[in-house]
Amino acid sequence: xxxxxxxxxxxxxxxxxxxxxxxxxxxxxxxxxxxxxxxxxxxxxxxxxxxxxxxxxxxxxxxxxxxxxxxxxxxxxxxxxxxxxxxxxxxxxxxxxxxxxxxxxxxxxxxxxxxxxxxxxxxxxxxxxxxxxxxxxxxxxxxxxxxxxxxxxxxxxxxxxxxxxxxxxxxxxxxxxxxxxxxxxxxxxxxxxxxxxxxxxxxxxxxxxxxxxxxxxxxxxxxxxxxxxxxxxxxxxxxxxxxxxxxxxxxxxxxxxxxxxxxxxxxxxxxxxxxxxxxxxxxxxxxxxxxxxxxxxxxxxxxxxxxxxxxxxxxxxxxxxxxxxxxxxxxxxxxxxxxxxxxxxxxxxxxxxxxxxxxxxxxxxxxxxxxxxxxxxxxxxxxxxxxxxxxxxxxxxxxxxxxxxxxxxxxxxxxxxxxxxxxxxxxxxxxxxxxxx
Amino acid sequence: xxxxxxxxxxxxxxxxxxxxxxxxxxxxxxxxxxxxxxxxxxxxxxxxxxxxxxxxxxxxxxxxxxxxxxxxxxxxxxxxxxxxxxxxxxxxxxxxxxxxxxxxxxxxxxxxxxxxxxxxxxxxxxxxxxxxxxxxxxxxxxxxxxxxxxxxxxxxxxxxxxxx
Numbered sequence: 213x214x215x216x217x218x219x220x221x222x223x224x225x226x227x228x229x230x231x232x233x234x235x236x237x238x239x240x241x242x243x244x245x246x247x248x249x250x251x252x253x254x255x256x257x258x259x260x261x262x263x264x265x266x267x268x269x270x271x272x273x274x275x276x277x278x279x280x281x282x283x284x285x286x287x288x289x290x291x292x293x294x295x296x297x298x299x300x301x302x303x304x305x306x307x308x309x310x311x312x313x314x315x316x317x318x319x320x321x322x323x324x325x326x327x328x329x330x331x332x333x334x335x336x337x338x339x340x341x342x343x344x345x346x347x348x349x350x351x352x353x354x355x356x357x358x359x360x361x362x363x364x365x366x367x368x369x370x371x372x373x374x375x376x377x378x379x380x381x382x383x384x385x386x387x388x389x390x391x392x393x394x395x396x397x398x399x400x401x402x403x404x405x406x407x408x409x410x411x412x413x414x415x416x417x418x419x420x421x422x423x424x425x426x427x428x429x430x431x432x433x434x435x436x437x438x439x440x441x442x443x444x445x446x447x448x449x450x451x452x453x454x455x456x457x458x459x460x461x462x463x464x465x466x467x468x469x470x471x472x473x474x475x476x477x478x479x480x481x482x483x484x485x486x487x488x489x490x491x492x493x494x495x496x497x498x499x500x501x502x503x504x505x506x507x508x509x510x511x512x513x514x515x516x517x518x519x520x521x522x523x524x525x526x527x528x529x530x531x532x533x534x535x536x537x538x539x540x541x542x543x544x545x546x547x548x549x550x551x552x553x554x555x556x557x558x559x560x561x562x563x564x565x566x567x568x569x570x571x572x573x574x575x576x577x578x579x580x581x582x583x584x585x586x587x588x589x590x591x592x593x594x595x596x597x598x599x600x601x602x603x604x605x606x607x608x609x610x611x612x613x614x615x616x617x618x619x620x621x622x623x624x625x626x627x628x629x630x631x632x633x634x635x636x637x638x639x640x641x642x643x644x645x646x647x648x649x
Numbered sequence: 650x651x652x653x654x655x656x657x658x659x660x661x662x663x664x665x666x667x668x669x670x671x672x673x674x675x676x677x678x679x680x681x682x683x684x685x686x687x688x689x690x691x692x693x694x695x696x697x698x699x700x701x702x703x704x705x706x707x708x709x710x711x712x713x714x715x716x717x718x719x720x721x722x723x724x725x726x727x728x729x730x731x732x733x734x735x736x737x738x739x740x741x742x743x744x745x746x747x748x749x750x751x752x753x754x755x756x757x758x759x760x761x762x763x764x765x766x767x768x769x770x771x772x773x774x775x776x777x778x779x780x781x782x783x784x785x786x787x788x789x790x791x792x793x794x795x796x797x798x799x800x801x802x803x804x805x806x807x808x809x810x811x812x813x
Contacts, residue, residue, distance in 0.1 A: 215701075220805050222705070222708060223805075224801070226708070227797065227801060228798075229712065231797070231798070233716065235716060237715035237721050237779075238715055238716070240715075240725060240775045241708070241711055241715060241724065241725060241728050241775070243771055243774045243775045243778060244729045244732055244767075244770075244774070244775060245732060245771075247770055247771045247774060248732060248736070248767050249805075251763065251767050305747060319749075320748040320749045322748055322749060323747070323749045323750070323751060324743075324749070324751070324756075325750065325752055325756070326755065326756055326759070358759060358760050358763045358764075359736055359760075359764075360739060360743060
């Protein structure tokens with residue numbers, strides 16, 4: 213029961229009792245109560261004319277530097293300014309409505325204050341949120357009279373969007389060898405002579421070849437003919453990142469999700485490939501087919517990170533297996549990087565992709581190691597983990613047999629180091645094979 | 650500050666009602682109002698409803714006192730003090746609930762000022778109404794009564810509309 217209703221009821225009862233018993237004294241008792249209610253009514257706020265403005269900025273930035281994007285775990289300062297464009301308000305209670313998942317780590321999202329005509333009330337607090345897209349929409353304002361008896365509520369629009377992007381682990385380089393490259397210079401050996409640094413071959417001297425490229429030893433062997441050293445052209449390539457967002461493969465435990473590790477790995481890989489100058493596309497496979505079309509550079513990096521910020525797992529029946537991977541989304545013979553914990557059913561699809569001419573690199577967060585840490589320390593769990601480990605080892609071995617490169621990543625280890633260790637062997641083999649060819 | 654003034658108002662209410670009952674009727678009732686005051690004081694932090702219950706008790710006590718012919722001024726004083734205590738109890742709760750209050754001292758000061766004015770005004774109005782006595786015929790009294798009820802109803806309906 214509200215205070216106002218309670219008081220109204222009391223006044224009514226006393227008036228009725230007074231009239232019913234013809235006792236004037238009871239009516240006298242009503243007078244202070246009535247005066248109290250009337251004063252509250254006279255001091256009640258009239259039409260609220262409030263205007264709200266919200267800005268977001270990184271915790272370590274200046275006041276004027278607003279932002280819409282932050283990396284995971286970085287605090288964001290929310291500043292909400294409410295200006296009274298109407299008459300003076302004796303008590304205003306402002307409560308900012310936070311998007312779900314956001315935690316206030318400093319300050320408070322509520323304030324009460326008197327607000328004079330033309331005055332501005334500023335609410336400032338610091339929040340931190342998990343990866344995701346957050347929409348700060350409204351602030352709830354309640355203006356009351358001094359006694360708090362008559363209230364006026366209003367929801368003020370103060371919209372601001374915040375993208376909490378996945379954290380990126382700096383990866384030095386990821387060696388890839390796609391069959392097809394683009395015309396622009398990049399880090400991938402293209403298998404054609406041109407301006408590069410790796411020795412490619414020797415051809416007969418053409419007029420205009422620089423003198424320092426002449427192979428003097430060849431000339432000595434062949435008498436009067438001149439030969440020129442050729443170097444291998446290095447080009448950029450198309451890289452397609454496929455993030456496996458199927459619910460059934462992304463294990464959760466103790467508030468952690470394997471998917472979060474996959475997302476961070478995808479962000480880190482996108483970062484390294486874009487830094488190397490490649491054209492990168494992203495496909496988030498699970499909830500639906502969420503695509504980020506191929507592109508280069510910093511803008512593409514932002515696009516991919518934003519797409520990853522909003523990525524979530526899905527349990528769609530359609531996308532239960534990799535059968536519906538849209539290969540046409542990626543250029544033929546390009547490099548595909550699949551970030552997935554993998555299931556045995558994925559094997560045939562990956563082999564098919566390899567057969568279609570795609571170069572495949574699978575970065576696989578280890579679900580067995582991830583899940584084992586949440587299991588009880590008993591014999592049954594140990595046996596289950598052992599079986600799981602054997603199944604996984606066999607699966608990865610089969611993938612490698614089909615020339616699919618695999619990075620088996622126990623997520624408690626640094627991705628950069630695991631990639632370096634896993635792909636160093638492949639790098640050496642490739643060099644040897646190229647030397648033989 | 651608010652708590653201190655609340656204590657004073659509660660004390661006034663207990664004293665006024667206790668004096669009204671104790672001086673001319675039965676001292677045991679005074680003890681009861683004192684007990685109610687103690688209950689309000691002790692329970693106000695844990696149970697919010699205690700304030701409204703005790704306020705209702707005090708208004709009931711004042712109405713009962715008027716009905717059985719005890720000193721009207723004591724009863725009026727008790728009502729005004731109980732009203733002020735009830736208001737301050739709620740105000741203190743509100744101040745505690747909201748984590749950040751700007752210009753709190755000014756807010757408290759203006760609240761107390763307004764409450765003092767209303768309490769004083771209510772008391773004076775009550776005393777003034779007690780002094781003014783007008784005789785009506787039964788018909789006129791019934792008519793005035795009906796008008797008063799209708800007016801009150803309209804006024805409260807308007808209040809409700811305004812605050813929705």
